Amino acid sequence: MAAAQCPVCFTPLEIRTVTPCLVCGANDEHPLMAKYQAFRLPNEELIVLCKGCQLEEFMVPGGWGFQMFPEEQFPLDALSPIPEQVAIEPATDKYCPECKLRYSFLKILAESGISG
Ligand SMILES: [Zn+2]
Ligand SMILES: [Zn+2]
Secondary structure, three states: OOOOEOOOOOOEOEEEEEOOOOOOOOOOOOOOOOOEEEEEOOOOOEEEEEHHHHHHOOOOOOOHHHHHOOOOOOHHHHOEEEOOOOOOOOEEEEEEOOOOEEHHHHHHHHHHOOOO
């Protein structure tokens, strides 16, 4: 289903070229990298992360990992790595200029009940 509004803050979404990482993929300062890892979330949704976001967003207090899995001592443990290679190519996704995040990730946050 196409969504025209951010599921978290309801700002109209823009279209952006993104890298495979769901967290930093729309950030211009994060160029396409050599390796991405796909994970399955406890609710079966897929998430793709670059190495930087695995370390910084999922292992650092206050990062998304701790917001999504506050009960985990190491939030990355809540994710199941998927062995298949992630295609390293730019894609197009919707983007919230207010949350500064990709729609694919905002959707996961909204489903997790996280308000950004
Ligand atoms: Zn990233
Ligand atoms: Zn938003």
